[in-house]
Amino acid sequence: MRADEPAVVLQDLFVRYGPVTAVDGLSFTVRSGSVHALLGPNGAGKTSTIEVCEGYRRASGGSARVLGLDPVGEHDQLMPRIGVMLQAGGVYPGARAAEMLRLIAAYAARPLDTAMLTERLGLAKVANTPYRRLSGGEKQRLSLAMAVVGRPDLVFLDEPTAGMDPQARHATWDLVDELRKDGVTVVLTTHLMDEAERLADRVTIIDSGKVLADDTPGHLTSSCERLSFTARAHLPLAPLQAVLPEGLAALEPRPGEYVVSGDLTPQVLAAVTAWGAGNDVLLGDLRTAKRTLEDVFLELTGRELRT
Numbered sequence: 001m002r003a004d005e006p007a008v009v010l011q012d013l014f015v016r017y018g019p020v021t022a023v024d025g026l027s028f029t030v031r032s033g034s035v036h037a038l039l040g041p042n043g044a045g046k047t048s049t050i051e052v053c054e055g056y057r058r059a060s061g062g063s064a065r066v067l068g069l070d071p072v073g074e075h076d077q078l079m080p081r082i083g084v085m086l087q088a089g090g091v092y093p094g095a096r097a098a099e100m101l102r103l104i105a106a107y108a109a110r111p112l113d114t115a116m117l118t119e120r121l122g123l124a125k126v127a128n129t130p131y132r133r134l135s136g137g138e139k140q141r142l143s144l145a146m147a148v149v150g151r152p153d154l155v156f157l158d159e160p161t162a163g164m165d166p167q168a169r170h171a172t173w174d175l176v177d178e179l180r181k182d183g184v185t186v187v188l189t190t191h192l193m194d195e196a197e198r199l200a201d202r203v204t205i206i207d208s209g210k211v212l213a214d215d216t217p218g219h220l221t222s223s224c225e226r227l228s229f230t231a232r233a234h235l236p237l238a239p240l241q242a243v244l245p246e247g248l249a250a251l252e253p254r255p256g257e258y259v260v261s262g263d264l265t266p267q268v269l270a271a272v273t274a275w276g277a278g279n280d281v282l283l284g285d286l287r288t289a290k291r292t293l294e295d296v297f298l299e300l301t302g303r304e305l306r307t
């Protein structure tokens, strides 16, 4: 595999479970050495996609190449080069945390220092605790440590910070930054917007097994801006939409929270406040800001990401 070759290439990928099509013609590539986030709501097909990349699931159609290899046909060659963080399992329940990490490290040619990793991820205090006694967040951190300890070329992190407290989440984000600096490719799934915005060089937004957008977080969020305000819940939006120039959308993502997104001008702001005055609607917390990934997702799907 050449250095400039993508780490992952998916072409027209399908995964079906009986009548359910979980992945529906997905195509995207992951640049070598980048952090790439798959962002989507529950059931979007993120885990199924990752499992195909890891070689744990056979695609129902289309193709996947990972580090230039076929993940199923060349699984044995691929395994030593990838790190996998599973949502659960993969650990003997009676094994102690540090013992488990040392065991995984023993399989690697050039492992990271396990004591350093345990310290970094705040696991030193529970190093001698059996796996089954660890909290959910501690299990997550151990699973992350196990995924990276072998210095893989490519790491798959499935919802890496689910169940972690803010401190552990930041430690995880710092570790991902370091992996990127070391030239490791990271593919992570998340439904946390801030995580994708904070970490990813590129984001693929997935819903119902299809790609809705695939771009850098900067590009996805910079083309437009957002105007938000609070008011009575469930106001009719058609009259507001009617006073907005073409290309701007008015939405109520949560009851009582309104967002107008698109190219904002002083005239748009004036039109919105005039609409408020004309309809006896007091606009609370009125502000303009850059569009967020959450807005992008809402516009693309009409739904919130956190379902």
Ligand SMILES: Nc1ncnc2c1ncn2[C@@H]1O[C@H](COP(=O)(O)OP(=O)(O)OP(=O)(O)O)[C@@H](O)[C@H]1O
Binding pocket: 017, 020, 021, 022, 040, 041, 042, 043, 044, 045, 046, 047, 048, 049, 191
């Ligand atoms: N083994 C299976 N058998 C049947 N249906 C499945 C199976 N695994 C997943 N699915 C279905 O496929 C769809 C996609 O699931 P998948 O786990 O890939 O989504 P996801 O984006 O990772 O979701 P989450 O964020 O909840 O983990 C869902 O509708 C799910 O119910």
